[in-house]
Amino acid sequence: MDKVRATTTGVLGDALVAAGHPLPMPCRGRHTCGKCGVHVAGELAAPDAVEAELLRRVHQPALPGYSYRLACLARFTGEASVIASSISGIVVADVDLGLPAYDGPAPHTLGCAIDIGTTTITVLLFRLSDNELLADASQLNHQAAHGSDVISRIDAAARVGVEVLQALVVDQLSGMLREVLERAGEPGSAVTRMCITGNTTMLHLLTGLPVASLGAHPFTPQTLFATSLPATGFFPFLTEAEIYLPPAISTFVGPDITCGLLATGLGTQGGAELLVDVGTNGEMALAANGRLWCCSTAAGPAFEGAEISAGMPALPGAIDDVWEQDGNVRFTTIGRKRPKGICGTGLISAIDTYLRLDTIDPTGAMAGSSLLVGDSQISITQDDVRRLQLAKAAVAAGVDTLLWEGGLSPEEIEVLHLAGGFGSYLQPRSAAGIGLIPWPLAEKTNPAGNTALTGAVLLALSRDARRTAETWAAEATELSLANHRVWMDRFIENMAFLG
Numbered sequence: 006m007d008k009v010r011a012t013t014t015g016v017l018g019d020a021l022v023a024a025g026h027p028l029p030m031p032c033r034g035r036h037t038c039g040k041c042g043v044h045v046a047g048e049l050a051a052p053d054a055v056e057a058e059l060l061r062r063v064h065q066p067a068l069p070g071y072s073y074r075l076a077c078l079a080r081f082t083g084e085a086s087v088i089a090s091s092i093s094g095i096v097v098a099d100v101d102l103g104l105p106a107y108d109g110p111a112p113h114t115l116g117c118a119i120d121i122g123t124t125t126i127t128v129l130l131f132r133l134s135d136n137e138l139l140a141d142a143s144q145l146n147h148q149a150a151h152g153s154d155v156i157s158r159i160d161a162a163a164r165v166g167v168e169v170l171q172a173l174v175v176d177q178l179s180g181m182l183r184e185v186l187e188r189a190g191e192p193g194s195a196v197t198r199m200c201i202t203g204n205t206t207m208l209h210l211l212t213g214l215p216v217a218s219l220g221a222h223p224f225t226p227q228t229l230f231a232t233s234l235p236a237t238g239f240f241p242f243l244t245e246a247e248i249y250l251p252p253a254i255s256t257f258v259g260p261d262i263t264c265g266l267l268a269t270g271l272g273t274q275g276g277a278e279l280l281v282d283v284g285t286n287g288e289m290a291l292a293a294n295g296r297l298w299c300c301s302t303a304a305g306p307a308f309e310g311a312e313i314s315a316g317m318p319a320l321p322g323a324i325d326d327v328w329e330q331d332g333n334v335r336f337t338t339i340g341r342k343r344p345k346g347i348c349g350t351g352l353i354s355a356i357d358t359y360l361r362l363d364t365i366d367p368t369g370a371m372a373g374s375s376l377l378v379g380d381s382q383i384s385i386t387q388d389d390v391r392r393l394q395l396a397k398a399a400v401a402a403g404v405d406t407l408l409w410e411g412g413l414s415p416e417e418i419e420v421l422h423l424a425g426g427f428g429s430y431l432q433p434r435s436a437a438g439i440g441l442i443p444w445p446l447a448e449k450t451n452p453a454g455n456t457a458l459t460g461a462v463l464l465a466l467s468r469d470a471r472r473t474a475e476t477w478a479a480e481a482t483e484l485s486l487a488n489h490r491v492w493m494d495r496f497i498e499n500m501a502f503l504g
Contacts, residue, residue, distance in 0.1 A: 015080065015081060016076075016077070016078070016079070016080055017043065017045065017049070017074065017076045017078075017079040017080065017081060018041060018076035018077045018079075020081065021043070021076060036055050036056075036059070036075075036077055036078060037059075037434075039059035039060065039062055039075060041075050041076040041077050042073050042074065042075055042076070043073075043074060043075075043076050044072070044073055044074075045072055045073075045074045045079065046072070047081075047083065048081065048082045048083030049072075049074065049079055049080065049081055049082060050079070050080045050081075050082050052074070052075075052078070052079070053078065055078060056074070056075050056078040056079065059075055059078075060073070060074075060075065062448055106136075106466065106467070107133040107134060107466045107467070108466070108467050108468055108469065109133070109197065109198060109468075111197060113132070113133075113134055114133055114195055114196070114197040114198075114245075115130060115131065115132060115133060115139070115189075115191060115195045115196045115197065116130075116131050116132075116133045116196070116197070116198045116199070116200075116462070116465040116466065117129065117130055117131075117182070117185075117196050117198070117199040117200075117246070117465065118131070118199070118200050118202075118458055118461035118462045118464075118465050119178065119199065119200070119201040119202070119458075119461065120202050120203060120261065120455060120457045120458040120461060121146070121174060121178075121201065121202070121203035121207040121208070121211060122146060122203065122207070122261075122284070122457075123146065123153070123154060123155060123158075123203075123204065123206075123207065123284070123285045123286065124145065124146055124149065124153070124284070124285060124306065124309050124311070124318070125143060125144070125145055125146060125318075125426070126143065126144055126145075126146050126174075126177060126178070126181065127141065127142070127143040127455065127458055128141060128142045128143075128178070128181045128182060128185055129141045129185075129458060129461075129462065130182075130185040130186065130189055130191070130196075131462065133197070133198065133465075133466060136462070136466070139185070139188075139189035139191070140184075140185035140186075140188040140189045141185060142181045142184050142185050144177065144181060145318065146174070146177070147173045147174070147176075147177045148161075148170050148173050148174060148210070150173075151165070151170060151173075153285070153306040153311045153312065154285050154286075154303075154305060154306055155204065155206040155207075155219075155285070155286065156220060156303075158170060158206060158210065158216070159206065159216045159217065159219055159220035160220070162210065162215075162216045162217070163217060167209075167210065167213055167214070167215060167216060168213065170210045171210055171211065171212075171213040174207075174210060174211050175211070175239050175240075178239070178240070179239075179240055179242075182240060182242075182243070183242070193240070193242035193243045193244060193246075194243075194244050194245050195245075196236070196243050196245065196246045197245050197246055197247070198246065198247055198249070198465045198466070199236055199243070199246050199247065199248045199249065199465060200248070200249045200250075200251065200461040200462070200464040200465040201248055201249075201250060201461070202250075202251050202260045202261050202263075202264045202457045202458070202460065202461045202464075203259065203260060203261055203457070204259035204260070204261050204286055204288070205219065205226055205229075205230075205253045205255070205256050205257070205258075205259035205260070206219055206256075206259075207259075208230055208250055208253070208259070208260060209226065209227060211239075212234075212250070214227040214228065215227060219256050224256045224257070225256065226253065226255070226256045229252055229253040229254075229255075229478070230250040230251060230252055230253055230260055231250070231251065231252035231471075231474075231475050231478070232249075232250050233247050233248065233249050233250075234247070234248045234250070235247060235248070236248050249464055249465065249471060251263050251264055251460070251461070251464055251471075251474055251478075252474055252475045252478035252479075253478065254299050254478050254481045254483055255299075255301075255483045257286070257288070257300075257301035257483075258288055258290075258299040258300065258301050258481070258483055259286075259288070260457075261282070261288065261457035262280070262282065262288045262289075262290060262299060262301075262457075263460070263474050263477065263478045264456060264457045264458070264459070264460025264461055264463075264464065264474070265280050265282065265288075265290070265422075265424050265453075265456035265457055265459075265460055266280065266290060266292075266297070266460070266474070266477050266481075267460040267463055267464070267470060267473065267474050267477070268453070268456040268457075268459035268460040268463065269422045269424075269451075269453055269456055271290060271292040271297070271422070272292025272293065272297065273292075274419075276293075276419035276420070277291070277292065277293035277294070277411065277413055277417055277418050277419055278291075278292050278293075278418065278419055278420045278421075278422065279291050279404065279407065279418055279420070279421045279422065279446070280292075280422045280424060280453070280456070281400065281403075281404065281421065281422070281423055281424065281428065281442075282424040282425045282428065282456070282457075283304070283308055283400060283423060283424075283425060283427055283428045283431065283436075283441070284304070284308060284309065284425050284427060284428075285304060285305060285306050285308070285309065286301050286302075286303065286304065287301060287302040287303065287304035287396075287399055287400045287403055288300075288301045289301075289302075289400075289403055289404065289407060290407075290481070291407040291408070291410070291411050291413075293411045293413060294411070296411070296482065297477065297480060297481045297482065298407055298410050298411060298481070298482050298483075298484055299481050299482070299483050299484070300403055300406065300407060300483065300484040300485075300486055301403075301486075302399040302400060302402065302403040302486055302492070303399060304395075304396040304397075304399045304400050305392070305395065305396050305399075307349070307352070307389075307392040307393050307395070307396040308349040308353075308396055308427055309348075309349050309427060310323070310346065310347065310348045310349055310352070312392060313347065313352060313389045313392065313393075314375075314384070314385075314386045314388065314389055315346045315347050315383045315384060315385070315389075316346060316347060316348070316349075316352070316389075317345060317346030317347065317348060318348060319339060319348040319349070319350070319426065319427070319430070320339060320348075321338070321339050321340035321342045321345075322338055322339065322340065322342040322343060322344060322345030322346065323338060323339045323345065323346055323347060323348040323351060324336050324337070324338050324344055324346070324347040324348065324351035324355070324378055324381060324383055325337060325338060325339050325348055325350050325351045325430065326350065326351060326354050326432070327351055327354040327355035327357075327358050327378055327379070328354065328358055329358050329361060329362060333379070334358060334362075334378065334379040335379060336351070336355075336378055336379045336381055344378075344381040344382065344383050345383075346383060347378065347383055347385070349427050349431075350427065350430050350431050350432065350435075351378075352385065352389065352393060353393070353397075353431065353432075353435050353436060353439060353441070354432055354435040355376075355378055355385055356385070356390060356393060356439055356502070357434075357435040357438035357439050359371070359376060359385075360438065360439065360502050361438070364376060365390060365502070366502075367501050367502045367503055368501060368502075369390045369391060369394050369500075369501075369502060370387075371387055371390065374386060374387055375387070393439075394500055394502070395500075397439055397440060397441045397499065398496050398497075398499040398500045399496060400441060401440055401441055401442070401495070401499040402486075402492050402493075402495035402496040402498075402499050403486060403492065404442065404443070405491065405492075405495040405499070406484060406486060406489055406491045406492040406495065407484070409491045410484060410491075414445075415443035415444075415445040415446050416445045418445075418446060418449060419449065420449055420450075420451050421442065421446045421449050421450045421451065422450075422451045422453040422456065423450050423451065423452055423453060424453045424454070424455070424456040424457070425454075425455060425456075425457075426454070426455060428452065428453065429452035429453065429454045429455075430452070431452075433446070433447040433448070433450040434447050439502050440499055440501070440502055440503050460474070
C-alpha cells in the first residue's frame with residue numbers, strides 16, 4: 006500500500022491529491038457514495054453526521070492500528086499517517102491472503118507490473134522491498150488502430166499477421182518501460198521481476214501466438230499461460246528480469262480476472278462476493294459456498310466511450326457525471342475542462358438522469374434524434390442509447406446468470422467489487438438506475454480499481470501468490486454464456502431500462 010504522510014490540517018482527500026495520490030470518488034466529492042475510504046492513524050477530527058452515516062452503509066476493510074475514514078470528509082487536526090488504497094488508480098488488496106512480502110534475492114531491485122488492456126496499457130515501476138511506486142505510465146493501446154475489441158484484433162491478425170500486432174504492443178511497452186525507468190532514474194538492469202497481465206487474446210498477441218482459434222468454435226487457446234520467460238526476449242535492455250504471465254481460466258476469462266481474484270481475495274472472508282470488470286469483455290466472477298464461477302460477456306466498447314457519437318476516453322474535458330438539479334441538467338468534466346465529449350461514466354449517468362426526467366422511456370426511445378447534455382454542446386443520440394442498452398444488457402444478464410448458478414439472490418451478496426478504471430468511477434446508483442446492476446447491490450459496491458494490475462503487483466512480489474493464482478484458476482468453473490438459457494432469457498429482459 007502507498008503511504009502518504011500529511012502534516013497540514015484540512016480535508017484528507019485534498020492532502021492526498023496534493024501529494025499526487027488522487028482517489029476514486031464516484032460521486033465527485035458530493036458526499037453521497039462513501040467510496041473514497043482510506044486507512045488513517047493519528048490526529049483527525051471525529052466523523053461528522055454525514056460521514057458517520059456513509060461509513061455505516063459501506064464495506065470497511067479492517068487494518069489493525071488504523072481507522073477507516075472517507076477522504077472527502079475526514080479532516081486532519083494534526084499529524085497523521087494515511088494508507089491510501091489507490092496508487093494511480095491501482096487499489097492494493099486490503100484482505101490478508103497469507104502471502105509474504107517480496108520473497109526473492111537482492112531486495113533493493115525493482116519490480117514491474119503491466120496490464121495490457123484492450124483499450125489502455127498501464128505500466129507500474131516499484132521497489133520490491135517496500136512496494137514504493139517509483140513511476141507509472143498509461144497509454145491507449147496502439148493495437149486499437151486494428152479495432153476496438155478482441156474480435157477485431159483477431160480478425161486483424163488474420164489479415165496482416167500476428168507479428169504486426171505483436172510488434173505494436175512490444176514497441177509500445179518498450180517505450181513506456183524506458184519512460185518509467187528514466188523518470189525513476191534507474192537502469193533497466195535494476196528490474197528483476199515483472200508480471201504482465203491482460204485478457205487471453207492480449208497475451209497471445211504479446212507472445213506472438215496464433216489467435217485464429219480464439220475467434221472460432223470451440224474457441225481453444227494455444228496456452229493458458231502461468232509461465233515465466235526471460236524479459237530479454239521482448240525487451241533486451243531488461244537484462245536481469247523475469248516475466249511472469251499469469252494463468253488464464255479460459256479463452257474468455259483471462260489472466261486479468263485471475264489477477265482480480267487475487268487482488269480482491271474474492272470470497273476468502275467467507276461471504277458471497279461478486280467481481281465485475283465493466284469493460285469491453287465484461288468479465289466477472291462469483292465466489293460463494295466454497296465455489297468459484299466465472300464468465301465473460303461481450304459488452305463491447307460503449308462503456309469506454311468508443312463507438313459513441315461524442316464518446317471519448319476518460320481524459321480531461323470528458324463529461325464524467327450528469328445529474329438533475331432544480332429542474333436543470335448539470336454535468337462535470339474531468340479536470341473541470343471545457344466539454345470535449347463524453348466518457349462511459351458520463352453516458353451512464355446522463356441516461357439515468359434522462360430516464361428520471363422521462364426524456365428517455367424504459368424502452369430506450371427518446372423524443373427526437375438527440376439530446377443535448379445541459380449546456381455542454383455535447384449530444385447523446387438515439388444510436389448511442391441503443392449501444393449502451395446492448396452493453397448493459399450483456400453485463401446485467403451475466404450477473405443474473407452467475408447468481409442463478411450460485412443459487413443466490415442479490416440481497417445475499419455481501420460485496421460487489423467493480424473493477425477497472427471505469428468501474429471505480431462508476432456511480433452505483435446510476436448503474437442501478439439503468440439496470441446495469443441490481444438495486445440491492447448499489448449499496449454494497451467497492452470501487453476496486455484496476456484489480457488486474459493490483460494482482461500483477463502481488464504476482465511480481467511473491468511466488469506463493471503465483472501458486473495461489475494458479476490453484477484458483479484451475480478450480481474455477483467457467484460458464485459458457487453463448488448457449489446458456491438463463492443468460493439468453495435475461496439478456497432480452499435486461500434490454501429495457503428497468504432499474
